[in-house]
Structures are given as C-alpha cells and as structure tokens.
Amino acid sequence: MADRARDSTSSAPRAGAPDSPAAFSDWLAPHMTRMWHLATRMAPSADADDVVQDAVLAAWRSRASFDPADGSAASWLLSVTANAARKTRLRRWPLPTAVPDQAKPAPDTELAIDVERAVRALPRRQRLAVNCFYFADLTVAETAVVMKCSEGTVKSTLSDARRRLRTVLELS
C-alpha cells in the first residue's frame, strides 16, 4: 500500500486561514472536491452539499484556529468536514437506510456493487478507514486526522479491513 503524497500547505497563509471571504473561498477551493467525497462517504444518508456547507461555515467561523504548524490546510478542512458529517449523522432523525442516488454504485460491474456492500458491512473503524483512504482519496496522514488516531493505526486498520473484505468477497 503506497501512501499518497500531497502538498496541501502551499496555499496556506502563515497564520490562520484567510480573513476575507474571497481569499478564504480561494484558499478552500482546491479542497472542496475531497471534502465533498468525505462527506458523502461519512454521511451517506445526508445531503453531502449540506454537510460540506456546514463544514465550510464551521471552517470560516474557526478560521483563526487554523495553524499550519499543526498540519496542512487539507487535513484541517477534512477534519472539520468529518466533524460536520458526524454531527449531521446525529442530527438526522432517523438515519435512513436508503442511500442517495449519487452515493449508489453505478451498476457498471457487479463487483463494484459487491465491494460497496462489503464495505458497508465492515466494522465502523475499518469502514471509516476504507472510505477515507480508498473512496475519499485521503492520504494515510489525513485519514489519521479524521480518525483521530496514529498513521500506524490507520495502516493496521486498513490491513484488517482488506483481510476481511478479501474473505467476504471470496478472493483467493
């Protein structure tokens, strides 16, 4: 498993996030797609746009607390998004079992559908790790921030998940 390298700090300011709305929007733009991916995977029963908008507003309100010395802008924003997704999941009442169309696997292959089902059946931490790393395209380090654990724990969790998926999918 190769970790993905990403330089997310190049656009970050020296202190805090940008203070003007336009600059903040520009600063945040490169991360929007992955924030949306993460929101969709973590809160599949919610409107991902709502989750991301919650996250964006929360990030704006907390912009002064961002410190590049503590981690990349991407990690910080993904952490904010994960928090928004968790809160949305609790806010939703109940947690619907239906999955929005956009989160459903396209019926291009039966395997893709089987993989999605198998991922959903994983234990919570393993599912979160797989969703972050393989689907939302987060790095191991970013996944660790979202999961609030070490990178080593992420790697071992992913390993456990792959072992379980391998069995469930009956791969030899």
Next chain:
Amino acid sequence: MNDDIERILADTGHRWRDRTGPKERPDPGLFAGDRGPHRRHARLLALAAAAAVVAIVAGVIGVNHAWNRSSPASVPPSTIVRNGDTVAASGRVVVSPDGSAKFCSQIPWTTYYYMSPHAVTTNQDPGPDPGCLPPIALRNVDPGKLAKTSSANGVVTGNAHIEGVWQDNTIIVTHQEPEPKSTIEGPQAPSTPCPAPVGGWSPNNDPDQRKALQNYLAAHPDAYSGDWVSVSNAPTSSGTSPSDDTTQVVVVGAVGDLTAARKILTAIYPGNLCVIKAASSASRLEKAREFLRRELQFGAPSISLAPAGQNRLCVYLIVPVIDRSTWRLIEQAGGSNVVSVNPLIQKIGSR
C-alpha cells in the same frame, strides 16, 4: 498477499470519485453574510442564526458545567466578577489605529444539533462573526504579542490569552500570551440518562413519530420541559448500532407523574424514549428565556434552550461576564435551577 483487494478497492474508489465530479469553490457571499440571490446560502445562514445558539468556548464547558451540575441552588458568589477582581479570557483582540483595543468574545461556531427545532432560537442573528458582540474594552494590550494577526485599514486583529483587572467593563491587562489552542469540536449530545431496555434500544426511529411527540409536547408546555436527543453506547436490539458508535434516544422531561407520562408518551412515540423527572416545565423555561432575552438585550451572545448535563433542560446562556447585574437577572429568571450561565470572561482572583 492483499494486492488483489488493494487493486479492487483502489479501482472501485477511483470510479466512484469519477462519477461524482469536481466541486466548485464556495461562494464568498456565504462568509460575508450576503443573503441576496443565493437561496441555499440564505437558508443556511438562517439555519445558522437559528441553530448556532449553543456555541460554547471549550474551556467554558469544562469550568462551568461542573458547577452547574453540582450546584443546582445558585451560582457560587465567588464566580461573580466585581471591580478590582482578576479575570482571564481567550479570544480575539482588535486594536484600532488610535490605540484603543477591545476583546471580542470569540465563540467557536459550533452548533448543537440535537434539540427540537422549536427549542432553538437566539436573541440576535450571530452574523458572520458572532463572537464580537459585545466587545469588552482593553487597556495595556501589546499588539506585538498577538498571535495570528491580520490588519486592514490600520486595524490590527489577533488572538491572545489575556489576564488583568476588571474595572467598569474594561480589562486592564497585566498578562498577555498567545491564545491557547482551542478545539473546533463542538459540544456532544449528552448521554442517555435511562438504562437500555431489555433487548436493547431499537436501531430505528421514526421521524413522523418524533414530530407527533414534539407536537404533543408543544401542546402541553406546563406538563413537560421539552425533548432532546441523547446518545447511548448500549447495543441495539439488532446487536449493532445504527450510527456507527451510538444510538439516539429521545429524552423528555416530565413535570408530573412519571408513570403516567411514560404511558402517554410511549403510545405516541414507541421508538427509543427516555422519560425523566423535570424540575421546570417548558412554560417556565420559555418565560425565563424571554425575560433574559428582554433584559439582557445585546448583553448575551447566545441564549437558548439546551440540556445541561444529561438530566435536565435549561435556559443556556452565554454572557461576556457574570457581574452583579447579570446575576441579579439570572436569579430573577429562576437561578441555576433554570439557567445555565456560561461566562466568556472567567474570574481567576478576587480583589
């Protein structure tokens, strides 16, 4: 070897991302409070105004919830700030070109999502920077010691932890350091005050039944304090939890006979329900909230109804500081049996 499953997961994830497409940058108007033509954003800001009512400084939670839970009778007099007392605060400092400075009660924008919609209101639209109301004057601030500074039109803004002497709504700063790290994680839902039923909680809850329950409670404001959502880590009847690690349980505070209340409410809401004894009815809480909203005017950045701990609903008040006049109003509203007060400026020493 896991190469096969590694490849399958990577391919599946890649195809999934391809289908979702890129997302555009957020509209800057979202941050500037522009409610113009962007209905979605306007709705979000309206929701923010309605829901961002329990925005809590993390340190305040730790300090004040403790005594709110353990001392239901009254606020300890030692927490009331008087002229000459030493106080401490963390937040944003704004220094004007003329050298005057103010402390903006910076409230991390966190929302409490677990309340009934009818219970969540605020006394003012928090706007894009709710923490700056109302400002507290500062003297002897060193702009050079502010952290994460920015400047515009000669106004320097930065963060700081300050300590100083309280004098007529002014802090005379005697000690200043960069602001301590604060979490962006908001308050969590309280834990469920009832044990799980035999067989565990239900994994599913019906939103229509919840609405019916809320309608019933709203129609009987003298008999119940209201409802809120709690979370339980107890297993569900299916052996799993519906939301990863927690099960949601609706809590209702009943003023009268608990057995009768449980029978009535369970018939309306057969889902996960926990009925507990309440000291204050919704009517009383609402009167207290309205009284404080009226009397404090803009002296409280946030006033709402929210659970204080796991066993009661209360008027949740965030104020810049608990001074004598503020406390008199709180006592008139019912004291800490009814009001949970959370000052942004802490008293750390007496004169």
